[in-house]
Amino acid sequence: MSKVDLHIHTTASDGRFTPEEIVRKAHEIGLTYIAITDHDSIQGVIPAQAAAACLPGITVIGGVEINTDIPSGELHILGYFCDCENLELKTALERLRNSRIERAKNMVEKLRNLGLKIDFQRVQELAGTGSIGRPHVARAMLEKGYINTFKEAFDKYISRGRPAYVERDKITPAEATRLIFKARGIPVLAHPFTSDNPEALIADLKTAGLMGIEVYYGSYLPEQIHTLLGWAARYDLVPTGGSDFHGLDRITEPQLGTVEVPLESALRLAELARR
Numbered sequence: 541m542s543k544v545d546l547h548i549h550t551t552a553s554d555g556r557f558t559p560e561e562i563v564r565k566a567h568e569i570g571l572t573y574i575a576i577t578d579h580d581s582i583q584g585v586i587p588a589q590a591a592a593a594c595l596p597g598i599t600v601i602g603g604v605e606i607n608t609d610i611p612s613g614e615l616h617i618l619g620y621f622c623d624c625e626n627l628e629l630k631t632a633l634e635r636l637r638n639s640r641i642e643r644a645k646n647m648v649e650k651l652r653n654l655g656l657k658i659d660f661q662r663v664q665e666l667a668g669t670g671s672i673g674r675p676h677v678a679r680a681m682l683e684k685g686y687i688n689t690f691k692e693a694f695d696k697y698i699s700r701g702r703p704a705y706v707e708r709d710k711i712t713p714a715e716a717t718r719l720i721f722k723a724r725g726i727p728v729l730a731h732p733f734t735s736d737n738p739e740a741l742i743a744d745l746k747t748a749g750l751m752g753i754e755v756y757y758g759s760y761l762p763e764q765i766h767t768l769l770g771w772a773a774r775y776d777l778v779p780t781g782g783s784d785f786h787g788l789d790r791i792t793e794p795q796l797g798t799v800e801v802p803l804e805s806a807l808r809l810a811e812l813a814r815r
Contacts, residue, residue, distance in 0.1 A: 544801040546575040546601065546809070547618065547730070547754065547782025552584030553605075554673035556787030559588035562796070567595045571797050573806035575620060575782065577603035580636040581671040582624050601809065604633070605730060606716040607708065612736045613700055615729075617716040618754065618780070621813035622725030629723040632711070639709030640672045647677050650704040651697065656686045674698050675788055690789050713741065714748040721749035726812050728752035728780050732768060733760070739771055746775050751812060756781025756801045758794050778808045 549555035550562050557565065559576060566574045576588045585602035592600040603620045622629060644667075648660045658680040666676040678693035687693045697704040711719075713729075720727040727750050732738040742753060755768040756779070772779040781801040783794040 542797050542800045543570065543572045544574075544803055544806045545571055545782045545785070545797050545799065546573070546603070546620070546780050546801060546805065547577050547605075547757070547784045548574055548796065549578055549605075549784070549786045550576060550584040550588070551668055551670045552576075552581045553578035553671040554667075554675040554786060554788075555670075559584040560591040562785075563588050563591040563595065563598065563600060565796055567592075567598045569797050572597055573599050573601065573803070575601040575603040575618075577605045577618055577620075577782075579605050579607055579671050579673055580633050580640065582622065582629075582633065583670070585624060599806075601806070604720075604725075606633075606636070606711065606719070608713045608716045609708070609710045610713065610735065610741075613734070615713050615735060615741075616731065617713055617720065618728040618730045618752075619716075619720035619723070619725040620728065620752075620780075620809050622720055622723040626723035629719055629725075632719055636709055636711065637671045643706045643708055644672045644674075644677060646706040647674070647698060647704050648680075650706065651677075651681070654697070654703060656681060656684070656697070656704075658684055658686075675786065679788075689792070691792055713745055717745050717748040717750050721751075726751045726778070726809055728754060728778070730754045731757050731784070732771075733764065742771055742775055742777070746777070750775075750777065752778035752780050752809070754781055755779035756799050756805075758784060758799065778805065778812065780805045780809065 550559045589600045606617045678690045717727040735741045783799045785796045
């Protein structure tokens with residue numbers, strides 16, 4: 541079991557567990573450094589850090605995961621140690637969260653036209669005060685018995701190119717990188733192999749302020765990790781990693797702390813933040 545997990549979601553976006561619950565679970569399994577990285581939201585950071593202050597041996601790094609668009613699909617940029625009071629960052633994240641509400645409404649309408657009658661109010665209830673995401677729509681579909689797994693919801697209905705998919709308010713990876721950098725945060729490219737040409741993307745984002753890439757992630761094979769470590773060295777980037785834990789599906793998603801992330805990743809991020 542790893543001691544570090546730098547990619548975790550909570551109820552502040554589309555995770556199942558509250559920030560406080562995540563901290564307790566992380567402490568119970570012996571994690572020493574975790575990062576709260578909710579989609580387009582930093583609302584889970586302060587509650588998680590407050591919970592960690594009451595427990596010995598665990599440090600919570602504040603983060604965010606910004607969903608961006610590229611021609612071939614979707615790409616995510618992680619930001620660590622951002623100034624949560626930075627007005628430009630707060631304004632941009634609020635705009636993105638508001639666009640998620642309209643997107644979810646339109647997805648629900650498309651699903652209803654397909655004969656899958658779910659209520660937007662229920663989707664809102666599942667999201668609570670957090671940032672609404674497609675997993676909340678999938679959970680509402682699962683409750684109604686229209687699907688058997690979360691993966692089925694995405695594969696059949698709500699992924700790009702599927703009949704109930706709706707585009708989001710667009711922001712580019714470079715814009716998200718600069719936004720994090722200007723908020724005195726550390727921009728990191730999440731799960732790079734979601735891009736068709738990751739090295740070209742890394743080189744481009746480096747000029748926008750990219751400072752790290754997610755090397756240790758999910759089911760990445762040793763040869764993929766080796767390639768990513770080579771790019772990290774070539775472009776002087778911190779290699780990071782994490783489970784991308786949401787707590788929604790024990791079968792298909794890595795569990796908290798199950799991706800082996802070197803302690804050095806957290807320490808190097810902290811050192812960059814201090815500088």
